[in-house]
Amino acid sequence: MNGNPAMTETGREGxxxxxxxxxxxxxxxxxxxxxxSALFAVMDENFLTWSNMMNMLxxxxxxxxxxxxxxxxxxxxxxxxxxxxxxxxxxxxxxxxSQWMPAxxxxxxxxxxxxxxxxxxxxxTAKTKLPAIIVTLGSMTYLRGIAYVVTGGxxxxxxxxxxIKMGQGYLGPVxxxxxxxxxxxxxxxxxxxxxxxxxxxxxxxxxxxxxxLTGIRVVPRMTWVYTISGICSGIAGVILSARLLSGQxxxxxxxxxxxxxxxxxGGTSLAGGMGTIVGSLFGALFMGTLSNGxxxxxxxxxxxxxxxxxxxxxxxxxxRLRQRGARx
Amino acid sequence: xxxxxxLLLRNISKSxxxxxxxxxxxxxxxKGEVHALVGENGAGKSTLMKIIGGxxxxxxxEIVYRGQPTKWSNPQQARASGISIIHQELKLAxxxxxxxxxxxxxxxxRNRLGFIRWERMYERSRELxxxxxxxxxxxxxxxxxxxxxxxxxxxxxxxxxxADVIIMDEPSATLTGKEIDRLFALIRLLKSRGVGIIYISxxxxxxxxxxxxxxxxxxxxxxxxxxxxxxSDKELVRLMVGRDVSVLAGxxxxxxxxxxxxxxxxxxxxxxxxxFWDVSLRLNAGEIVGIAGLVGSGRSEVLMTxxxxxxxxxxxxxxxxxxxxxxxxxxxxxxxIALVPESRKEQALFLQMxxxxxxxxxxxxDLSAAGWIRMKQKEALEQExxxxxxxxxxxxxxxxxxxxxxxxxxxxxARWLSLSPRVLLLDEPTRGVDVGAKEEIYTIIREMAAEGLxxxxxxxxxxxxxxxxxRVYVMRQGRLVAELQGGDIHEETIMMHATGGQxx
Numbered sequence: 001m002n003g004n005p006a007m008t009e010t011g012r013e014g015x016x017x018x019x020x021x022x023x024x025x026x027x028x029x030x031x032x033x034x035x036x037s038a039l040f041a042v043m044d045e046n047f048l049t050w051s052n053m054m055n056m057l058x059x060x061x062x063x064x065x066x067x068x069x070x071x072x073x074x075x076x077x078x079x080x081x082x083x084x085x086x087x088x089x090x091x092x093x094x095x096x097x098s099q100w101m102p103a104x105x106x107x108x109x110x111x112x113x114x115x116x117x118x119x120x121x122x123x124x125t126a127k128t129k130l131p132a133i134i135v136t137l138g139s140m141t142y143l144r145g146i147a148y149v150v151t152g153g154x155x156x157x158x159x160x161x162x163x164i165k166m167g168q169g170y171l172g173p174v175x176x177x178x179x180x181x182x183x184x185x186x187x188x189x190x191x192x193x194x195x196x197x198x199x200x201x202x203x204x205x206x207x208x209x210x211x212x213l214t215g216i217r218v219v220p221r222m223t224w225v226y227t228i229s230g231i232c233s234g235i236a237g238v239i240l241s242a243r244l245l246s247g248q249x250x251x252x253x254x255x256x257x258x259x260x261x262x263x264x265x266g267g268t269s270l271a272g273g274m275g276t277i278v279g280s281l282f283g284a285l286f287m288g289t290l291s292n293g294x295x296x297x298x299x300x301x302x303x304x305x306x307x308x309x310x311x312x313x314x315x316x317x318x319x320r321l322r323q324r325g326a327r328x
Numbered sequence: 329x330x331x332x333x334x335l336l337l338r339n340i341s342k343s344x345x346x347x348x349x350x351x352x353x354x355x356x357x358x359k360g361e362v363h364a365l366v367g368e369n370g371a372g373k374s375t376l377m378k379i380i381g382g383x384x385x386x387x388x389x390e391i392v393y394r395g396q397p398t399k400w401s402n403p404q405q406a407r408a409s410g411i412s413i414i415h416q417e418l419k420l421a422x423x424x425x426x427x428x429x430x431x432x433x434x435x436x437x438r439n440r441l442g443f444i445r446w447e448r449m450y451e452r453s454r455e456l457x458x459x460x461x462x463x464x465x466x467x468x469x470x471x472x473x474x475x476x477x478x479x480x481x482x483x484x485x486x487x488x489x490x491a492d493v494i495i496m497d498e499p500s501a502t503l504t505g506k507e508i509d510r511l512f513a514l515i516r517l518l519k520s521r522g523v524g525i526i527y528i529s530x531x532x533x534x535x536x537x538x539x540x541x542x543x544x545x546x547x548x549x550x551x552x553x554x555x556x557x558x559x560s561d562k563e564l565v566r567l568m569v570g571r572d573v574s575v576l577a578g579x580x581x582x583x584x585x586x587x588x589x590x591x592x593x594x595x596x597x598x599x600x601x602x603x604f605w606d607v608s609l610r611l612n613a614g615e616i617v618g619i620a621g622l623v624g625s626g627r628s629e630v631l632m633t634x635x636x637x638x639x640x641x642x643x644x645x646x647x648x649x650x651x652x653x654x655x656x657x658x659x660x661x662x663x664x665i666a667l668v669p670e671s672r673k674e675q676a677l678f679l680q681m682x683x684x685x686x687x688x689x690x691x692x693x694d695l696s697a698a699g700w701i702r703m704k705q706k707e708a709l710e711q712e713x714x715x716x717x718x719x720x721x722x723x724x725x726x727x728x729x730x731x732x733x734x735x736x737x738x739x740x741x742a743r744w745l746s747l748s749p750r751v752l753l754l755d756e757p758t759r760g761v762d763v764g765a766k767e768e769i770y771t772i773i774r775e776m777a778a779e780g781l782x783x784x785x786x787x788x789x790x791x792x793x794x795x796x797x798x799r800v801y802v803m804r805q806g807r808l809v810a811e812l813q814g815g816d817i818h819e820e821t822i823m824m825h826a827t828g829g830q831x832x
Contacts (some may be wrong), residue, residue, distance in 0.1 A: 018372040195699045196692045204687065206678040212687050213637060213667065213675055214743070274680045 016118050029266050029282040033289060040293035047296055054175055061177035062087075062236045062287030066259035067266070067280040068184050069118075069232025071223045072264050073151035075192075076205040077272025080226065082121060083259055085143035088326030090114035092147045094163070095156045095247030103162035110241075111234035111240030117143055118230015119226045122223035140256070147249035147272025167242025185234065188277045201225060231324040240248040262287055287311075332358045333392075334524045335380070335493055340389035342375055348608030349375045353389075353550040355543055357493060357524040360423035362515060365528045365537045367545035367568055368732075373528055376545065377495050380526070381413045383407030383696050395493070407433065412491035413484045416498045416760070421710035427453035429470050430484045431634040456484045460514045466621070476623045483514065494518065495526040498760065500534055503623065503788070506827055512538050523783040531789065544568055565763055590649030592782040593751050595634070595663075598643030603629040604806040607643070609670030611751065611782040616773065619786045620749055620822045626806040627786040628670050631753045634784075636660040661690070669741050670786075676740050676805065677728055684710035684724030687742045713742035718768060734765020741772055752776060755786045770796055790819050802826050 040047040066083050073080045094110025101109075117139065124135045158164060169176045192198035200221050204211045211216055236255075241247045266283030268275025290311065294304045337355040350372045356367045359566040367373050379391075380398030391398050393409065400406040420429050427446075437448035453466040462480045470478060477539050479499065486494050500508050515525055515538055525541055535542060538608060543568040544551040549568050591610035600607045604626035611617050619627045632638045634645065638652035644650055648661055654660045660667070669675035678686055680710060688695070688710050695706045710724050716737045721731055726735060734788045737757065744752060757768045757773070777783055793800055800817050802810040802825040810825040 102809070193702055194703070196696050196701060197699060199685065199692060202681060203678050206680050207674070207676075209674060210676050210678060213635070213657050213669055215656075216689075217658065272562040273678070289766075 007190060012046070015206045016101075019119050028288060029279055031285050036286070036289055036293065040296065042291065044293070044296045047196055047293060050173075051228065052292070052296070054178070055175075056288050056292040057178045057181075057285075059292065060227040060284050061175075062240055062288060063255065063258050064181045064260055064281055064284035065184050065232050065236045066278060067262035067284045068188050069281045070256075070259040070263050071188070071231035071266075071268055071275065071277050072192075072201055072236045073132070073228065074268050074270060075201050075262070075272060075275055076222060076225050077208070077270075078123065078138065079126060079270075080118075080229045080237055081136040081256045082139040082143055083116065083229060083236075084252035084255035085140045085147065086117045087232055087237040087240060088144050088232035089117065089147040089150075090234040091241030091244075091251065092150050092237075092247035092249055093157060095158045095241050098158065098163050099156075099161045103160045103166075106160070107163060107166060109187050109246060110238045113231075114230045114231065114234020115227055115315075118233065119223060119228040121230065124227030125226060126219040132314055140188035144249070144253075151247065151249045152250065155249075158241060158247065159247050162313050164242050164245060166246075167239050168258045172198045177243075180235065180239065181188075185277060187279050188271070192277050197221065199225065204272075206323060238317060257312070259284075261308075264318075265311075330631060334359050335580060336343060336392040337376075337380070338390045338392070340376070340386045340391075342378060342379060342384060342386050345443070350379075350386075353545065353548075355550070356553075357526060358540075359492075359522045359524055361541065362519060362525045362527050362539045364529065364539035365541040366529070366535065366542055366546065366549075366564060368764055370565070371545040371550040371568070371762075373545055374497070375548075377413065377497060377526070377528065379491070380495060380680065381411060386501060387536045400602060407489065410490065410492035410529060411495070412486035412489060412493070413495045414479070414486060414497065418475070418482050420470045420478055420479050422469070422483060425466060426464055426470055426473070426481055427466035428458075429481050430456055430466070431488055432485060434488050438714050441484075446488070453484065453621070456487050457481075460484060460489070460517075461510055474624050476503050479503065483511075491523060493524045493526065495528070497528045500529060501532060502691075506622065508534070532564065533791065535564070536561065546570060560688060568763060577760065590646070592646075593634070593784075594649070594814050596644040596648040598633065598645065599641050600628070600629055600633050600638055601641030603805070604633075607803075607808050607809075608802055609808065610821050611784060613750070613780045614777050616777050616783045616785060616796055616798050618793040619784060620790065620793045620800055621803035621826045625803040628755050629806075631667060631755050631784065631786055632669075634751075635665060635753060637667070642799070661747065661749075664747075665753065666744035666749035668737075668744065668749065668750065668755060669751045670755040670759075672733070672736055672740065672760070677736060679729040680724075680727055682725040682737055683714070683719065683721045683731065684726045686728045687713040687719070687739050687746065688763040690743055691746050692737075709746060710766060713739075713746055716745070717742040717772065732762065732765070733760040734762050734768070735812060737761050738772075741769070752781055752783045753786075754783060754787065758787070758789065758792060773780045790822060794818060794823070 018306075046052055066087070070083065086312055090110045090113050093113040094107050097109045098106035121136055121139050124130065125132045128135070166176060171179045191200065198212070200216050203214075203216060204218055204221055208218060237252070240251060244251065244271055262283035263275070263280045264270060264283070265281025265286055266275065266281070268279060285307070290308065294307065299307075333356050335357040337353065340350055340355070342350045351378060353372070355376065365373050365376065375384065379386050382403045382405055385399065385401065398409075400409075406694065421432070429450045431449060437445045437452065439445050450466040457464050457466070457480070459484060460480065464480060466476060472482060473481070481784070500510060503511060513525075518525060529535055539556045541553060542556055542559065542564060544554045544564065546568060561588045566653070582748045589692070592613045593611040594773065595610070596606045596608045607630055609617070619626050619630065630637065631670070633640050636656050636659045645654060652659075654663070655667070657667070673679065678689070683800060684707065688706050691709055692701060692706070695702050695709065707724070713719070714721070714724065719738045719742060720735050728739060733738070755772070758769055761769065764822055773783060773785070785793065785796060794817050800822065801808050802812065802822055803828055
């Protein structure tokens with residue numbers, strides 16, 4: 001049997017180990033972030049400055065927001081490969097709408113395009129029972145295609161000053177993308193922990209048949225989960241276009257993998273049913289800190305890719321070890 | 329060492345961080361012996377089994393196998409030296425053929441170029457299967473087989489490596505009637521060939537039918553090894569639990585409700601179009617109705633349809649005389665129908681979630697306002713459920729995967745009782761549950777009936793069906809073939825109807 005030795009016999013034994021594991025589940029990635037931050041702080045005096053920290057967090061914000069939505073998807077045992085393509089399409093749409101209307105409705109419409117794309121993913125996944133990886137592999141391709149069709153392949157230039165603020169502005173001393181990131185996480189934390197919907201997400205991911213047999217409406221829940229991921233991608237797309245001063249149909253490729261990596265690094269099991277939203281935030285912070293620190297240390301970008309890749313594999317390996325321990 | 333002993337374990341201890349799981353356990357197995365290993369869940373049977381199978385290595389003590397002190401460093405070594413474990417949850421590759429599964433772990437027949445000789449493979453596995461009285465087609469995919477058939481594949485696999493020691497972990501849990509007889513015939517055949525068999529089971533009558541000796545474990549301690557014919561079920565149970573309990577559910581006293589008014593649940597001509605046809609039954613409030621039959625006879629499917637989990641193709645379901653259509657479990661739940669499904673882990677438990685949440689899941693909606701869960705009320709409900717059913721757990725936040733089978737099952741019962749259902753459908757309510765908890769579950773079932781619930785119990789454990797039911801329906805090959813009442817409810821009649829005439 002594949003159980004952790006202490007987990008199979010009685011509850012008593014399990015309890016003794018659970019505390020330790022509970023702490024590692026929740027704190028593991030936090031400790032890792034602290035350790036690499038300390039390392040970078042020692043190796044480079046510019047690392048711990050306010051401006052570098054804000055810079056690093058701003059660069060992390062997009063991945064972190066994508067990872068927040070991805071957390072819902074992965075908690076249900078699914079995956080969303082289309083987030084990078086939605087980022088591009090939502091950014092392009094937001095900039096496109098801003099030519100005709102004020103910034104706020106344009107940004108909302110851009111986000112809504114993301115939500116719609118996610119909704120379609122959700123309906124297809126839940127109704128056809130096709131694996132999410134297939135459905136979103138498809139949408140990853142056709143959404144990117146739509147983004148190219150909308151722009152004719154060229155970037156759309158963003159001229160609206162308030163729209164640009166979304167990516168480059170500040171709220172007090174804090175860049176707006178960071179504020180949005182923190183807001184998203186605060187809201188999602190509460191949803192996952194204190195709402196029926198949030199708990200149902202864990203239940204569907206933990207055991208979808210049991211969820212069905214306890215009367216949980218799996219199809220609408222799943223649709224919402226993918227819609228949430230779409231909304232996050234939409235927000236991220238709008239922010240990215242504001243930072244780039246243009247809606248570009250070719251941005252965001254590979255973002256889905258960074259988001260998945262952040263979620264898994266944060267301790268969420270790819271098999272579903274197990275994980276936390278705070279973990280994903282720290283997973284994203286870990287990746288952000290890593291590239292920021294390596295850049296400060298003048299590690300060439302190509303080498304950074306190699307290191308990042310190894311980290312992703314390690315993350316999946318750790319996930320497997322965790323599952324071996326937790327599934328009885 | 330006595331030369332007839334094939335395996336001897338002396339003073340075995342094994343600890344896991346914080347807890348001692350086995351301490352000073354003795355165990356010996358002779359050639360051609362069936363040695364039953366009994367004890368409640370958590371007594372250390374699985375740990376001992378894993379030590380014998382090379383999955384764990386003991387902290388202390390010595391293993392002597394075929395007269396040689398032995399230390400296996402991994403399960404492959406133990407297997408290669410002739411120790412085969414048939415796990416309760418079968419370890420098969422569902423997408424491969426029967427032949428591949430049977431011969432997995434042996435040297436597959438190959439031609440000179442090293443390619444697989446498929447005809448030879450099918451032939452060899454067919455021989456092994458027919459030696460245990462099975463005519464399974466070696467070309468079929470294992471995933472398409474019933475659980476009972478899959479177990480036969482497991483047993484054939486053990487034979488393929490010519491095991492000296494076979495450990496069977498609750499092999500009969502998913503078998504009934506004929507299949508168990510066939511299993512026992514096979515065990516006797518293996519005995520006559522000198523194979524030593526360690527038989528783990530919760531079912532007393534099987535232990536007395538098949539075993540030569542029994543070893544009782546309790547709380548990781550060796551309690552006693554007895555000659556089976558010199559002991560009794562009462563004594564064994566007493567040794568297992570350390571106190572006296574009545575093994576079998578006793579009959580309920582008092583008047584049964586009459587069936588004159590509209591029954592609580594009335595079913596006419598129900599078919600799902602695939603697994604059962606033309607099933608008509610009734611259930612009165614306060615009544616416990618058993619459904620007996622062999623595995624695969626359509627019992628579970630009837631329950632799944634009554635619960636709305638699979639759609640009825642034909643037929644009429646009435647609750648208190650009023651026709652209802654049950655298109656989903658949600659419909660059924662809303663109308664007060666509850667189902668404790670057959671397979672706890674796959675169909676009922678949220679394994680990684682807390683014990684508390686597993687019990688309160690059905691009430692989350694009621695305990696929330698606009699989607700927000702009122703945590704205080706939720707915890708109060710969980711606390712109440714835990715006390716009402718006596719679920720033993722250190723904390724409600726403990727993951728339910730860490731609980732014993734009996735406590736998991738009580739948590740599932742608590743989940744449904746939190747809704748105050750009118751009809752409770754129970755599919756194998758005590759499978760994989762230890763004797764003490766079984767007794768508690770029977771008590772709960774009877775209390776619920778006394779409170780006016782109607783209960784349908786599907787079980788492969790005949791003494792259970794007989795002991796607990798007021799009335800028993802028997803199914804055979806997807807049809808209800810008999811309804812038994814009062815004095816007609818006994819094993820022979822049930823088996824006669826279930827098997828279609830031959831009394832087993």
